[in-house]
Amino acid sequence: MNDCYIDLHLHIDGAVSPATAIAVAKMEGIALPTTDEKELLSYLEVPKDSKDLVDYLKTFDLPVSLMQSRAAISEVTYRVQEDLRAQGVIYAELRFAPQLHTQKGLTQRDVVEAALEGLERSPLKSNLILCCMRFADNQAANLETVRVAEEFLNKGVVGLDIAGSEADGPIENYADIFQKAKESGIPFTIHAGEAAGADSVRKAVEMGASRIGHGVRSVEDASVLKLLADRKIPLELCPTSNLNTRVFETLADFPLKKLMDNGVIVTINSDNPIVSATNVKREMQILKEQFQLSDKDIRQLLINAANVSFADTATKEYIKNE
Numbered sequence: 001m002n003d004c005y006i007d008l009h010l011h012i013d014g015a016v017s018p019a020t021a022i023a024v025a026k027m028e029g030i031a032l033p034t035t036d037e038k039e040l041l042s043y044l045e046v047p048k049d050s051k052d053l054v055d056y057l058k059t060f061d062l063p064v065s066l067m068q069s070r071a072a073i074s075e076v077t078y079r080v081q082e083d084l085r086a087q088g089v090i091y092a093e094l095r096f097a098p099q100l101h102t103q104k105g106l107t108q109r110d111v112v113e114a115a116l117e118g119l120e121r122s123p124l125k126s127n128l129i130l131c132c133m134r135f136a137d138n139q140a141a142n143l144e145t146v147r148v149a150e151e152f153l154n155k156g157v158v159g160l161d162i163a164g165s166e167a168d169g170p171i172e173n174y175a176d177i178f179q180k181a182k183e184s185g186i187p188f189t190i191h192a193g194e195a196a197g198a199d200s201v202r203k204a205v206e207m208g209a210s211r212i213g214h215g216v217r218s219v220e221d222a223s224v225l226k227l228l229a230d231r232k233i234p235l236e237l238c239p240t241s242n243l244n245t246r247v248f249e250t251l252a253d254f255p256l257k258k259l260m261d262n263g264v265i266v267t268i269n270s271d272n273p274i275v276s277a278t279n280v281k282r283e284m285q286i287l288k289e290q291f292q293l294s295d296k297d298i299r300q301l302l303i304n305a306a307n308v309s310f311a312d313t314a315t316k317e318y319i320k321n322e
């Protein structure tokens, strides 16, 4: 198989390599705990004793703290794409939450402009998905994310998402955000069925999500599996990330076959390549070995990803030809 991968679920702040962190910290005059790449990796990777999603999310503090200026955001976005290109990725949808990058005075609009500038510097075909956040009291910031997504829709931004800890409230607390997104014609994916159960997936579908981030726990409810299959709502699966956050204890427990056998459209993604010490190529390989996937299965997973990407028709054609 040629190296030709697609990653639809990748958080930019979970993809900051030690080399990138060191370069950006130098640019920004920020002191790092260490400038040794190997040692720094221990700050950027999820600890082995990570218990759940909340623990996992702590790993993002350092990369987010580095990405608080236009130059830093542009540089990180550019470098993440170059890392992907080196791994054989031909198309990526890179996501991040603009509201986390306003600590030093940037507006969300500035943040997105800077990321778009970084996108243009790399020849990789890619687009941005803007994440809203599940926080207790950030409705205004989330609505601003929707507004900025609308402004840059189809100009490098292709969709919205909501990320963060599902403990900070069920998805219906954020219904107004997705209502606004629907009214503005912005496609969106929702993180669901990861820390929370199958019902969170059903709610995300009912809210109008056209894809689901993870969604693996939909296997806990046959009616949710049927809903996904009937409505052709694809899942953005990220197996290693689920092992890190203890959704599953071993890869053998990962319900890939059950999802596929129930007619659910699935795609394979990295989620956070540096945090989880993986990439989309590795995710494909470990699944191939674990579940004895054929080349035809792998090809189907790639075709699924091309079909359900938020890219325009010309880009989809390009991906499929590759």
Ligand SMILES: [Zn+2]
Binding pocket: 009, 011, 163, 191, 213, 271
């Ligand atoms: Zn994610």
